[in-house]
Amino acid sequence: MKKDEVPQDNSKSYQGQNKLLYAVDDSGHYHGVKSSGWEVENFATQLAVNDLNEQTSQALSDAHSGLISSLGYHMLARRFDVATLAAASGFFQWQINRHLRPAIFLTLSDKKISRYCDTLKISRDALFSLPTQ
Amino acid sequence: MPDIILPINHLQSSHCETGVVATLLQSKGIDMSEPMAFGLASALTFAYLPFVKISGMPLIAYRMPPKTIIKKVCKKLDIELETRKFSNAQDGMQALDDELAKGNLVGLQSSVYWLPYFPEDMRFHFNAHNLIVYGKNSQGEYLISDPVFEYPVTCAAEDLKNARFAKGALAAKGLMYVIRSTPSHIELNEVIKPAIKKTAKMMNGLILPYFGLKGIRHMAKQIRQLDKKTPKYARLYLAHIVRMQEEIGTGGAGFRFMYASFLEQAADICQIPALNKCAEHTTLVGDLWREFAMDAVKYCKKRGDISLGDIAKKLEQVAEEEAKLSKMLLSAIA
Structure with missing residues (x-):
């Protein structure tokens, strides 16, 4: 990549910041060059972020209608899925899947709930409540 | 306080x-410099790890695992x-x-x-x-x-x-x-060559099909098979590859440009002009990775007439050029 080919596309995901790429100048030498974003990369990021946001708002509506527990929403809102939440909380994936059922989630011990609160950095009250849609 | x-x-x-x-x-x-630290640690690689999942997608890495770089650089320079x-x-x-x-x-x-x-x-x-x-x-x-x-x-x-x-x-x-x-004197000259040799050998891949050139070809095969999945999965999968390659702090093209910069510095320090040719070829490889990313995103946008086969072919071209690079590196330091 040549220095003048370093994209400056002001990617939304950079929030006004620049990142450093390596590119060659006219005499063929490498330098660090700042880039405000690349449309190609930004598209890929937004596709992934939009997918996560869709899943999260779906979980919110499912939680409001009682199909899943509030944990299902808060997990996704904190960018976890069942696999990563299991790794971070120490629960098994099958346990988390059970806890996603509203009736079971309400019967969990304080100890288990505080493990979720600790992993998600959220208060007990917040874990049991949902934002409005 | x-x-x-x-x-x-x-x-x-x-x-x-x-x-x-x-x-x-x-x-x-x-x-x-940053590229020198990267090169000295022989950190350049390619790995496609289907059993390690990141939000349901395989882990795709363009460098050695975390902590390798700091540990290796300190060990080699006696720090x-x-x-x-x-x-x-x-x-x-x-x-x-x-x-x-x-x-x-x-x-x-x-x-x-x-x-x-x-x-x-x-x-x-x-x-x-x-x-x-x-x-x-x-x-x-x-x-x-x-x-x-x-x-x-x-x-x-x-x-x-x-x-x-x-x-x-x-x-x-x-x-x-x-x-x-830190030692009073550091001689980069002696540690650069073995570091390049290790990278060149690693590019040829380990025994498993998930590393180096084999890994790149394996990923190309996976892309060809995407037509068996839902269109949504295919788009998210391709976007995931592009993110791993570009977004996750790689200096562009999955560290290839950073490595080219290292080779340029190495050529100067070791007085091996052939490494400058290698640096140029690494730039070419990096440019191909960027073209691959562009094609993948073009497909995601459903723009033009680009097919999964075209994207896979581009990736196989990348593998071919990386194979050439591996040979060039070995003969430059021989």
Whole structure:
């Protein structure tokens, strides 16, 4: 990549910041060059972020209608899925899947709930409540 | 408590770990660039790991696993690095304060997600980020030189604690590292050649089909088979590859441009002009990776008449050129 080919596309995901790429100048030498974003990369990021946001708002509506527990929403809102939440909380994936059922989630011990609160950095009250849609 | 502000030359870098190594070594008066740290650690590679999942997608890496770079560079240059992990977060924060009070720059491994200064769309649960703490102000906030950012940042103690002690895959367990001593003289000349040799050999792949050239060809095969999946999965999968290659602090084209810069410096230090030719070829390889990313995104946008076969073909072309590069590197240092 040549220095003048370093994209400056002001990617939304950079929030006004620049990142450093390596590119060659006219005499063929490498330098660090700042880039405000690349449309190609930004598209890929937004596709992934939009997918996560869709899943999260779906979980919110499912939680409001009682199909899943509030944990299902808060997990996704904190960018976890069942696999990563299991790794971070120490629960098994099958346990988390059970806890996603509203009736079971309400019967969990304080100890288990505080493990979720600790992993998600959220208060007990917040874990049991949902934002409005 | 008065402010502690240690002298540091904040060095914006492409990648966190190489940036931290270069900054820490420079603070000790050692002339070390980010690409040089990357090359010396033989960090360039390709790995496609289908059994390690990131939000349901295979892990695709363009460099060796976290911590390889700092460990290898220090070992090769005979630099004494003290690393510590903590079972208790309080102890970990106290140890950080103690080192700062002694006037030492402290390298930390942390999660990305719990650092509030990261742009929202970049925050995800990756626990092997690296940064340097160079002070603490009277409000109790830490002064941080995070190498992927343009300027130094500050971070509240509670947030930094959460980031250091986040659990899960690659958990940092509060890992901190401090340079204890450096040799009086460093001879890069002797360590560069073996480092290049290792990279060139690694590109040919290990026994498993997931590494090096085999890994790239394997990924091409997976792309060809995407037509058996839902269109949505195919788009997310391709976007995932592009993110791993470009977004995750690689300096562009999955570290290929950074490696080219290393080869250019190596040619000069070792007085091997053939390495300049290798650097040029690495640039070509990097440009091909970028073209591949463009094609993949074009497909995601359903624009033009690009097919999965075309994208896979481009990737196989990348593999071919990387094979050539491996040979060129071996003959340049022979």
